[in-house]
Amino acid sequence: MAFGGNPWTAEKGTTPWIGAQWWMEKHDGFLNETQQHGKDIKAVFLGDSITDNWRWIGLSVWNAHYANRGAVNYGLSGDQVQNVLWRVEHGEFDKIEPKVVVLMIGKQN
Numbered sequence: 001m002a003f004g005g006n007p008w009t010a011e012k013g014t015t016p017w018i019g020a021q022w023w024m025e026k027h028d029g030f031l032n033e034t035q036q037h038g039k040d041i042k043a044v045f046l047g048d049s050i051t052d053n054w055r056w057i058g059l060s061v062w063n064a065h066y067a068n069r070g071a072v073n074y075g076l077s078g079d080q081v082q083n084v085l086w087r088v089e090h091g092e093f094d095k096i097e098p099k100v101v102v103l104m105i106g107k108q109n
Contacts (some may be wrong), residue, residue: 023076030074030092038096042070046084047104052073080108 034041043066045051052075054062062073074092076083084105 008014023078025098026062026076027087027090027092030072030076030087031070034092034094034096037072038094039040040070041072041096041098043100043102044072044074044093044096044098045104046074046088047102048075048108049077050107051102051104052077064082078108079105081105 043068045054051073054073054075062071074087076087079087084103
Protein backbone atom coordinates (compact mmCIF):
# COMPACT_ATOMS: atom_id res chain seq x y z
CA MET A 1 0.00 0.00 0.00
CA ALA A 2 1.35 3.37 -0.92
CA PHE A 3 0.17 6.91 -1.15
CA GLY A 4 -0.32 7.68 -4.80
CA GLY A 5 -1.00 11.36 -5.26
CA ASN A 6 -1.64 14.77 -3.90
CA PRO A 7 -4.84 14.59 -1.81
CA TRP A 8 -5.73 18.22 -2.54
CA THR A 9 -5.61 17.89 -6.33
CA ALA A 10 -7.04 14.38 -6.70
CA GLU A 11 -10.30 14.21 -8.61
CA LYS A 12 -13.45 12.86 -6.98
CA GLY A 13 -13.68 9.14 -7.61
CA THR A 14 -9.92 8.68 -7.51
CA THR A 15 -8.05 7.40 -4.50
CA PRO A 16 -4.72 8.31 -2.97
CA TRP A 17 -4.13 4.60 -2.34
CA ILE A 18 -2.63 2.80 -5.34
CA GLY A 19 -4.43 -0.46 -6.15
CA ALA A 20 -6.49 -0.56 -2.98
CA GLN A 21 -10.11 -1.15 -3.92
CA TRP A 22 -10.92 -2.06 -0.30
CA TRP A 23 -9.86 1.46 0.76
CA MET A 24 -12.18 3.16 -1.72
CA GLU A 25 -15.03 0.84 -0.73
CA LYS A 26 -14.64 1.87 2.93
CA HIS A 27 -14.53 5.54 1.90
CA ASP A 28 -17.70 5.02 -0.15
CA GLY A 29 -19.33 3.46 2.92
CA PHE A 30 -18.46 6.54 4.97
CA LEU A 31 -19.90 8.75 2.21
CA ASN A 32 -23.14 6.75 2.36
CA GLU A 33 -23.23 7.09 6.15
CA THR A 34 -22.78 10.85 5.83
CA GLN A 35 -25.51 11.12 3.18
CA GLN A 36 -28.01 8.95 5.04
CA HIS A 37 -27.47 10.16 8.60
CA GLY A 38 -25.72 13.51 8.21
CA LYS A 39 -28.14 15.57 10.28
CA ASP A 40 -27.96 13.03 13.12
CA ILE A 41 -24.15 12.82 13.26
CA LYS A 42 -22.99 14.56 16.44
CA ALA A 43 -19.48 13.09 16.79
CA VAL A 44 -16.99 11.78 14.25
CA PHE A 45 -14.13 9.50 15.22
CA LEU A 46 -11.58 9.86 12.43
CA GLY A 47 -8.25 8.12 12.06
CA ASP A 48 -6.21 5.05 11.20
CA SER A 49 -6.25 1.43 12.42
CA ILE A 50 -6.42 2.43 16.09
CA THR A 51 -9.81 4.04 15.44
CA ASP A 52 -10.88 1.45 12.85
CA ASN A 53 -10.28 -1.39 15.32
CA TRP A 54 -12.85 0.01 17.77
CA ARG A 55 -15.42 -1.67 15.53
CA TRP A 56 -14.55 -5.03 17.07
CA ILE A 57 -11.90 -4.72 19.78
CA GLY A 58 -13.75 -1.91 21.57
CA LEU A 59 -17.25 -2.67 20.33
CA SER A 60 -18.80 -3.10 23.79
CA VAL A 61 -17.45 0.30 24.90
CA TRP A 62 -18.56 1.89 21.62
CA ASN A 63 -22.06 0.48 21.98
CA ALA A 64 -22.33 1.52 25.63
CA HIS A 65 -21.02 5.06 25.32
CA TYR A 66 -21.07 6.33 21.73
CA ALA A 67 -23.44 4.47 19.40
CA ASN A 68 -26.58 6.01 20.91
CA ARG A 69 -25.12 9.54 20.86
CA GLY A 70 -24.93 10.10 17.13
CA ALA A 71 -21.29 9.04 16.83
CA VAL A 72 -19.77 7.52 13.69
CA ASN A 73 -16.48 5.73 13.31
CA TYR A 74 -14.60 6.83 10.19
CA GLY A 75 -11.38 5.06 11.09
CA LEU A 76 -9.59 3.39 8.20
CA SER A 77 -6.64 1.06 8.80
CA GLY A 78 -3.34 2.19 7.37
CA ASP A 79 -4.37 5.76 6.73
CA GLN A 80 -1.78 8.49 6.90
CA VAL A 81 -2.47 12.16 7.60
CA GLN A 82 -2.74 12.96 3.89
CA ASN A 83 -5.25 10.14 3.36
CA VAL A 84 -7.52 11.47 6.11
CA LEU A 85 -7.30 14.97 4.65
CA TRP A 86 -8.21 13.55 1.24
CA ARG A 87 -11.23 11.78 2.68
CA VAL A 88 -12.47 14.95 4.38
CA GLU A 89 -11.97 16.96 1.18
CA HIS A 90 -13.79 14.28 -0.84
CA GLY A 91 -17.13 14.21 0.90
CA GLU A 92 -16.99 12.49 4.27
CA PHE A 93 -17.86 15.75 6.04
CA ASP A 94 -20.18 17.23 3.41
CA LYS A 95 -23.24 18.84 4.98
CA ILE A 96 -22.58 17.55 8.48
CA GLU A 97 -21.95 19.68 11.54
CA PRO A 98 -20.66 17.41 14.30
CA LYS A 99 -20.27 18.91 17.74
CA VAL A 100 -16.95 17.08 18.16
CA VAL A 101 -14.34 15.35 16.03
CA VAL A 102 -12.00 12.87 17.68
CA LEU A 103 -8.87 12.67 15.55
CA MET A 104 -6.35 9.84 15.96
CA ILE A 105 -3.84 10.01 13.13
CA GLY A 106 -0.09 10.21 12.55
CA LYS A 107 1.21 6.80 13.57
CA GLN A 108 1.54 5.74 9.91
CA ASN A 109 3.62 8.78 8.99
